[in-house]
Each structure stands twice: as structure tokens, then as C-alpha cells.
Amino acid sequence: MSAVERDPEGSDEVVDESAGEAAGEPDDAAWAEVTPDAARRLLVAAVDAFAERGYHATTTRDIAGRAGMSPAALYIHYKTKEELLHRISRIGHDRALKIMRDAADSGGTAAERLDRAVRSFVGWHALRHTTARVVQYELDALGPEHRAEIIELRRGTDAAVREMISDGVRDGEFEVPDIPGTTLAVISLCIDVARWFKVGGARTPEEIGALYAGLVLRMVGAGEK
């Protein structure tokens, strides 16, 4: 049982998010695209610190300390603390959007695609809850132009979900009176996983993904499976 659904006609090069460390916490491999090494260590430290205490409560000294460096080292790789948050937010949202789009563009019925979407989107929010928490809840700490950029990415996620629901309604699979409202509720439900998920909890990310996929299919009235 693989964690994240492997879609048949997905992208060419897929970094399997669930491989490597099964525990979920030390998601260093997920930031492979960040170079050089010291910059990545700082970024991972920042993700942990931001998720734990929030952006404003985190000091640059704390971030540098977690990365095993002096406070000044941070400013060799990042112009400001806000730039660090932006890099994290950008990469995280790119990843979340890709997960959603891959599911939306995969084959099968609308119900199958929505199931895959919720399953992997929720799975990511649980497995990478540290990243997801920063990405989803520290948006207001970004500067205006950076925030606008991220909001644009979120619109893409929104559109993908609305698309799947609309398709299902068109094909008679779903029965939903308020498509924009239900879209909002579905995404809202998925995102909030990042707030409450704890590593020692009763459920694995995959289990939560499966549970939520079922609940969402009920929300859209997918009675006939």
C-alpha cells in the first residue's frame, strides 16, 4: 500500500514523498531542490520552528541555532526572514497544487478522481503537517506581493476541485446544490488536517486520507459507486 496514489498518466519525474523516512517528521528529502546544503538546512530548521511556534514568535537566532549556525549565516542565503517564509510557502503550495492537479487530470470517473485528490491532498497535509501548517496558516505574515503570488496558486487548487465536482454533477455522478460552497468546504476540510494532526495519533496519514475521501464522496452525493 503506497502512501500517495501513483497516477498512471502523471508527471515524468516523481519524487516519492512517502519513501525514505516512514516516521514522517524529518522531511529533509522533500527540500532537495533547495541548494546549497546550508541554505536547505536553514530552510528545514525554519519550517520546524515556524510550525512549532509560528512565524512571528520565531527568532532568526532560533532558526540559525537549529541549523547549527550563527545568526548571521542566515543572511548569506536569505535576504530577510520573510524571504525564508516565502520560499517555504512557494515550494509547499507548488507541491500541494501539483498533487491536486495530478489527481484532477488523471483518468476515470469524477468520483475516482475526487477520491484520489482528497486521499493524496489530505495524506500530504498529514504526512507533511509541519510544512503544511506553515504554508496554510502563516500566509498573513508574507509581504503583500508575496501573499498575492501564493493566493494565485491557491486559486489553482480551488479550480481543480471545482472542476472535478462540476464534472461529477454534469455526468450525473454527483448531486450537489451549491458547487462553489461545497468546493470551499471540501478544501477547508482537507486543509484543517494540518492544524490538528499529531505524529503520535491514532491514525496514519493514509488512513486519514481514506477516511476523508469517503466523507467527501458522501458530501457530493456520490451514492452510486
Place this chain on the structure above:
Amino acid sequence: MSAVERDPEGSDEVVDESAGEAAGEPDDAAWAEVTPDAARRLLVAAVDAFAERGYHATTTRDIAGRAGMSPAALYIHYKTKEELLHRISRIGHDRALKIMRDAADSGGTAAERLDRAVRSFVGWHALRHTTARVVQYELDALGPEHRAEIIELRRGTDAAVREMISDGVRDGEFEVPDIPGTTLAVISLCIDVARWFKVGGARTPEEIGALYAGLVLRMVGAGEK
């Protein structure tokens, strides 16, 4: 059409939350229990500031300024900034718990009670989204003992929802495979309203409450109405 469901056998003295200002924002009347007047003005100012910028990004000077007072005046009525947050959090959670319990203890079928619960709980999170945002998302800013106290209140909310769902399953009204998981998802869905709700949005708090109540009834498989 009244905003918050008026349960027939509810409590004796009910402060109608939706009365007074229809706009929703200046919820000064909701804090009538806070005295003296200056203490309440400071608390309302703190709610606005915390909701807007977050607890850590808010300065005591900002709070005092919004209340039209000097920074030092804050410390006549509150020992620390954290005590202010605690008072807000305590009152807000008391209110949220009461809303949930009133619905759970009201008469009728499990579906009717769950409908009322989600409708009013969500309605409150939308109408009082400023308060709700602080109450639901600034929990980590509280000191350990204050946080523990609030978490205890949340357990009560959780229990009320689980109770209603369990009753529905017992009576054959609902069909849910995972009661604790579904309980969690329902509360999660409701709480996240406070994150995304904006006053200028397309829907009123009552409309969102109605939409969400319908979605939740689908989640628990309440097919036979």
C-alpha cells in the same frame, strides 16, 4: 428567520448573539460580562488586533491605542498580555461549548439535533469570526496551564458531537463506519470557517450554517430524513 437556532428547552437567560448589529463586526455587546468598561474596551481591541495580525505580532501599544488609552493602562486591568488572550479564549470557548451543548441537549431526532448544532456552531464561527479566529488559532500562545484548561473545554465540544453521532447510529438514522474520525472531521470542518470567512463574502453566516449542516448530514449518511 433568526440567525441562531432558538432551542425550545434551552437555557433560561439567552443573550441573542445575532441581535443588535447586523453587520457582524463590532461585537462589543458579546463581551458584556467583562467589566469595568475600560477592561472591556481593551479586550475588544485585543480581539480585533489578535485576529488581524495574530497574538505574537500584536503589541500592547497597538491594543491600548485601539482602545484609546496609553500602553500603561492595559496593566491596570490585566497582569500580562497573555492574561488578555486567556480571558478571550476562555469566554469564547465557553460560548462555543454552550452553543454545541444546547443543540446536543435539545429535543428531536439525532439528525435534527446535529443539524441545529452545526448550523449554530458554524453560524457563530462566521458571525464572530474575529473572536473565533483568536480562540481557535492562538491556542499555542497560551501558557501551559491556561492551554490545558482550554483543551479541557474543547474535549466537551468533541464529546457533544460524538454523542449526537453515536445516538444517530444507535437509532439507525446515521450510518458511519468511524465515529471518532467522523466526529473529528465534522468539528474540523466547522472550525475552519473562522479561517476563511470574510465579511464582504458571498454568503451570510446563516447561509453557511445551512450549507454546512446539509453537508454534515450527508457525511453521517442521514439519507432517510
Place this chain on the structure above:
DNA sequence: CCCGACACTGAGCAAGCGCTTAGCGTGCGG
């Protein structure tokens, strides 16, 4: 007309913040 109680202010303290700068060690091209 005085007096103390009271709610509040102006000024400011110690600590901690984001960020800068001068300098140091190390490794690599010549």
C-alpha cells in the same frame, strides 16, 4: 477647602529583536 482613593499617563528600563559589518579560516587556481 482639603484629602486620599482611583483611573490613567509620560517617560523609560532591561531585554530581545532583525539585521549588519569587520574579520577569520579554509581551499583552490596559479
Place this chain on the structure above:
DNA sequence: CCGCACGCTAAGCGCTTGCTCAGTGTCGGG
């Protein structure tokens, strides 16, 4: 073996933070 570019640190600058404290104006009782 030199020299310099590079990644990093120690020290610290200017500012803001939560919070304090010596007053100040006001007001009711005697």
C-alpha cells in the same frame, strides 16, 4: 607558496518589545 574568493562567525547597532513607576487630574466625603 601566495593570494584571494567564499562561507561563516563574533560582536554589536538601532530599534521595538512587554512591562514598570512616579506622578497627574478628578472626584466624593468630611
